[in-house]
Amino acid sequence: DAGITQSPRYKITETGRQVTLMCHQTWSHSYMFWYRQDLGHGLRLIYYSAAADITDKGEVPDGYVVSRSKTENFPLTLESATRSQTSVYFCASSSGGVYTFGSGTRLTVV
């Protein structure tokens, strides 16, 4: 099906481990984004990408790394997970200012 696919849906990892969240879109939207959603903060931008090989920091980028070697994929890596990174992560793409969101990944760092 067309759309944005995030994987995994749920992940539990230990403090200090590296973990990668995957995001794949079936369109060719130029813009892709990673957000985290936390109670009391709403959605906050971690990183975004305007095109393949072009990425930039958002509001809360510390502790995260992204890459975009292909237009359709935008993985988010937590290099050394911390408990403060326990959150729900949403990937999104945008075309013409209209956003489409993935189903989210619920990450728990223990």
Place this chain on the structure above:
Amino acid sequence: KNEVEQSPQNLTAQEGEFITINCSYSVGISALHWLQQHPGGGIVSLFMLSSGKKKHGRLIATINIQEKHSSLHITASHPRDSAVYICAVSLGNSGYELNFGKGTSLLVTP
């Protein structure tokens, strides 16, 4: 940064009631978005608007650019409308500068 305020924070209504959720923002925008998030679910874009009014089924969104205010109305509310409704504003033509409100949690009881 554009401050986005939503009201009310929480709302309980009986099935069939007319519902209004409000959103105000602090600076000029290129577009305003209304998003819906069901419990434990993903985020769905309901409307993107830059002026006037849009309608989709029982949902109506309006925006007053001069007053920096938007409303989301739900007519003949139904329990399946229970969700968090999120207002977000975009500043640039690319749409990547989305600032989100903290959401309005709506519960519609039978």
